Amino acid sequence: MNELARFDRFSVGLTGGIGSGKSTVADLFAAQGAAVVDTDLIAHQLTAVGGPAIAPIKQAFGASVILPSGAMNRAAMRERVFVDPDAKKQLEAILHPLIRSTTQQAAEQAQGDYLLFVIPLLVESGFWKQRLARVLTVDCSEEVQIRRVMQRNMLTEQQVRAIMATQATRTARLEAADDVISNESDTTALLPQVLRLHELYVSMAKAK
Structure with missing residues (x-):
């Protein structure tokens, strides 16, 4: 696969920080007829029982990170990569090509x-943006x-902030965006933005 090539079809990359509501927004786009491909879901599938990433992860990190x-x-892997940047790079070297x-x-x-x-x-990735027609x-x-992730994942504020510290800043995500959907509170406000x-x-897809 040519890593510099764009996808053949008109493609939008949907991103956002943890707890921003990416999955909810993606579901609304899917309901309108978009073909949704979720890389986070793919990563979960790769590391599920029998997933192709399990063997190399076990070889690299040992049985302690396998349930x-x-x-x-x-959870064990998250703790490990938070404290060890080399472990994070090693995990990414396994997962990213598969993803x-x-x-x-x-x-x-x-x-x-x-x-x-x-x-x-x-x-955060230099790979995806150049392959997409638009970033949302x-x-x-x-x-x-913080409030959403604490409620959803039963994490402490400190744990959520630690996760957020590994991600791009809100400013960086907004600067990278061609389009923005605001999801501050009321989810009913999402649909008009999605429809537009x-x-x-x-x-744009028809004009491509």
Whole structure:
């Protein structure tokens, strides 16, 4: 696969910080007819029981990061990469090529008006942005992010802030965006924003 090439079809990258509401927004786009490819979901599948990443992860990090079920112990791995930058690079070297190739396969099979890739670390990666026609950021304040993730994942504020510190800043995500969806509080406010952008993306896909 040519890493510099764009996807053949009109493609949008959807990103946002943890707790911003990326999955909710992606579901709304899918309901309108977008072909959604979720790289986070792909990463989970790769590290699930029998996933192709399990063997190299076990070889690199040992059995302590593998659950009795055979899936990767995400909590144990998260703690490890937070304190060890080399471990983080090692894990990324295993996962990123697998995520990219699996994403490419999913894109080739996807049916929809255009491709919408959910990419949490789009801004942090130098790979994705150059392959996409447009970047869409789901935005909310850091306070909202923290509250949502604490409630959803049962984490402490300190733990959530530690995760956020590994991600691009809100400013960086907004600067990288061609389009922005605001998701501060009321989810009913999302649909009008999605409908407007979906119409735009369909028109751009037809003109491609």
